[in-house]
Amino acid sequence: MTLSNTFVLVSTVVMALSAVAADQPSVRVEPSRLDGPRQLQEQTAKAAVNNYLESWRSMSDALDQNRPELLDRDFIGSAKEKLAATIKEQKENGVRTVYRDRSHDIRILFYSPEGLSIQLADTVVYDLQLFDHDKAIGSQNVQTRYIVVLTPTEVRWRVRIFQAQTQ
Amino acid sequence: MRVGIPIILACVASGIASSAQSANLKIPGSIEAGSAFSVRCDGNGSGTLYIAGPGQFIKRDVQLGSETSFPAGTLYNAGHYSVWLEAAGSSNTGSLDVLPAPKPSDLTFIAKPSRLQVALRNGITGTAYVFDHYGNLITEPMEVSFELSNPRAGAQTRAVQTRNGAAWTEMDSTSHEGQDQFVARAGEVSSKRVVFQVPGEPCSLKMNAKAAGDKIQLVTDPVRDCSGNAVADGTIVTFTELSNDSKSTVDVPLKKGVASAEMPAHRGATVSVASGVVLGNQIRWEQ
Numbered sequence: 528m529t530l531s532n533t534f535v536l537v538s539t540v541v542m543a544l545s546a547v548a549a550d551q552p553s554v555r556v557e558p559s560r561l562d563g564p565r566q567l568q569e570q571t572a573k574a575a576v577n578n579y580l581e582s583w584r585s586m587s588d589a590l591d592q593n594r595p596e597l598l599d600r601d602f603i604g605s606a607k608e609k610l611a612a613t614i615k616e617q618k619e620n621g622v623r624t625v626y627r628d629r630s631h632d633i634r635i636l637f638y639s640p641e642g643l644s645i646q647l648a649d650t651v652v653y654d655l656q657l658f659d660h661d662k663a664i665g666s667q668n669v670q671t672r673y674i675v676v677l678t679p680t681e682v683r684w685r686v687r688i689f690q691a692q693t694q
Numbered sequence: 695m696r697v698g699i700p701i702i703l704a705c706v707a708s709g710i711a712s713s714a715q716s717a718n719l720k721i722p723g724s725i726e727a728g729s730a731f732s733v734r735c736d737g738n739g740s741g742t743l744y745i746a747g748p749g750q751f752i753k754r755d756v757q758l759g760s761e762t763s764f765p766a767g768t769l770y771n772a773g774h775y776s777v778w779l780e781a782a783g784s785s786n787t788g789s790l791d792v793l794p795a796p797k798p799s800d801l802t803f804i805a806k807p808s809r810l811q812v813a814l815r816n817g818i819t820g821t822a823y824v825f826d827h828y829g830n831l832i833t834e835p836m837e838v839s840f841e842l843s844n845p846r847a848g849a850q851t852r853a854v855q856t857r858n859g860a861a862w863t864e865m866d867s868t869s870h871e872g873q874d875q876f877v878a879r880a881g882e883v884s885s886k887r888v889v890f891q892v893p894g895e896p897c898s899l900k901m902n903a904k905a906a907g908d909k910i911q912l913v914t915d916p917v918r919d920c921s922g923n924a925v926a927d928g929t930i931v932t933f934t935e936l937s938n939d940s941k942s943t944v945d946v947p948l949k950k951g952v953a954s955a956e957m958p959a960h961r962g963a964t965v966s967v968a969s970g971v972v973l974g975n976q977i978r979w980e981q
Contacts (some may be wrong), residue, residue, distance in 0.1 A: 562857055564816075564864065586748060605829050609749050609771050616751040624746050637860050640819035641806035646860055655776050657746055659753075664744060664778050665785045671774040674833060674858055676823065688823070688831050688859075689748065691774035693724055693791040 552628040554580060559635035567638045567645070575645045575677050576633055578684040583651075586610060587626040593618040603678065606689040625656040629668075645684065648692075649673045721777060721788040727795050727828050728770040732763040741781025745790065749773040772830035794830035798880040801825070801838075805876045805887035811894040812871055812921050816864040818842060818889055822878040823860050831859040838880045842889070846870040856880075867891050869921035893926055894919035899974025901933070901953075901967045905981055909956040910935075914967060914974070916951040924951045929969060937963035 556576055561567060582601035589597035595611040602610060617623055629652045637646040651673055656666040676688035725731055733743060737758035745752040749771030756762045758781060769775075772794045779786045802823040810817050820840050824832045838861040843849035847868035854861040861878075867889075868874065874889040897920035903910050912933050917925040931953035935942045937960035944955040957965065959979060967974035 562860075563862055564819075590748065609829075613748060613751050616753075620751070620753040622744070622746075622751065622753060624751070626748070636858055637862075639804065639821040639860070640862055640864065641804055641821065643804055643806075644821065644823075644860075646858060648858070655746065657744055657776070657778060659742070659744070659780075664780050665787050667776045667787060667789070669774065669776065669789070674831060676831075676860075690772050690794075690831050690833075691747070691749075691791070692772075692833055693774075693793060 553630045555632045557632065557634040561635065562637045563640055565638050565640050565642060567635065572635060575684040579647065579675060579677060579686060580631065582686045583628045589614060590617065590624045590626060593623055601685055603680065603685040604687040606686045621660045623658050626653050628653045643678060645677045647675050649675060721790050724791040724793050727772050727792050727826060727830050728767050730764060730766040732761050734761040735779060737781065739781060741779050744778040745769065745775050747773045747775040770828040794832045795826035795828065796832065796834060797826060798824045798832060798836065798883045799827040800829065801878055801880055801883050801885040803878040803885035803887060805889060809890040809892060810867050812867055812891050812919065812923060813869045813894060814867045817867045818865040818876065819862065820876060820878055821860065821862045824856055824880045833859045836880060838878055841877045842874055844868045844870055844872060844874045846872065871923040893923035894921065896925050896969045896972045899967050899969055899972055901974055901977065903965060903977045903979065905959060906956060908959055910959045910965065910979055911956050912965060913954040914952050917948055917969065931967060931969045933957060933965060933967050935963050935965045
């Protein structure tokens with residue numbers, strides 16, 4: 528049933544932001560082979576990817592400061608509910624976690640025919656530090672693949688599904 | 695709720711400094727969402743176990759040298775989790791993946807549009823995302839069936855394999871106006887939407903004329919679309935009269951499927967009728 532149409536991001540961008548600012552993750556957006564009949568305009572793709580990358584900052588701040596309201600701008604639906612529940616669990620246990628995304632390798636997978644969802648895969652590398660009552664428990668460098676679904680809201684794309692997938 | 699075979703996370707709190715994957719911390723690659731599992735840590739004394747991911751956080755006091763059980767439903771959000779055991783001032787670390795349960799339990803189904811004209815090819819689209827009992831997107835491929843049915847027009851069905859948890863389809867609107875049922879189904883779970891099909895534009899127009907005093911009374915036959923459905927009331931029909939050098943037009947909405955109007959009776963006038971892009975018959979008034 529699938530019509531595959533090829534969407535090529537005009538800029539297969541490798542933003543070596545790390546060279547510019549050490550705290551910024553490097554981002555690579557791969558050309559996408561979209562599953563679906565709807566054309567994805569470059570501007571729409573860029574907006575969705577940028578909003579998704581910004582959601583990592585929001586998530587990191589929210590989990591670091593245990594403040595669920597920081598999720599409001601970038602998350603919606605089950606993604607927001609799950610992250611908020613995690614923050615609640617952390618808070619109850621006096622724990623905070625610090626996520627620092629180091630690199631993203633993003634491919635847009637699907638733009639739904641009615642234009643109400645964009646699905647992407649992101650192979651992300653991040654550092655995770657755990658603090659229990661401000662005592663550093665440990666840190667890990669993690670590489671995993673996320674499946675993300677974004678939906679359009681009034682002014683931006685927000686993350687509705689945010690789920691790591693076993694590679 | 696699925697109860698899996700308890701999985702042992704065998705870890706040894708031996709005072710060795712943390713590393714990315716300590717040899718003393720043996721953790722299975724993955725468990726199914728919501729499965730029971732247990733942790734056993736070799737050694738003496740007590741420690742604290744942390745399981746951390748964006749999807750969930752768990753902290754437990756554990757007794758080294760004994761087994762700590764996590765009942766079914768404890769760790770249920772699919773994703774990647776980092777694990778630490780902290781004991782006697784040192785920590786061991788590892789990781790754990792939680793996989794979505796394979797059985798679908800919920801569908802997000804978006805059907806568009808909710809209202810459209812009859813007989814449009816690929817006019818209706820449906821997108822479905824499939825979730826397990828815990829709201830995890832099931833990313834393993836599975837079949838989703840889509841069915842669009844109308845009591846007067848039978849059913850269209852499509853079977854689609856999900857990719858990364860999503861499936862989509864396109865359907866033709868049928869030739870009959872009315873309420874269609876659009877259903878997406880995965881396993882035993884289904885989700886239904888209603889799609890209203892409305893008549894299309896007029897397919898042809900025919901009017902009749904008769905004298906009414908010094909007027910011409912014009913009435914159309916019932917106006918139908920190309921599938922034979924009555925065109926919706928309110929659709930504008932335009933009558934135009936050309937007489938010598940004058941031109942008169944009257945726009946009237948369909949009422950009960952027909953349009954009617956009165957126009958001045960001029961001998962030799964030509965009256966025509968149109969709606970949208972459809973031009974009907976012409977009548978030459980000779981009385």
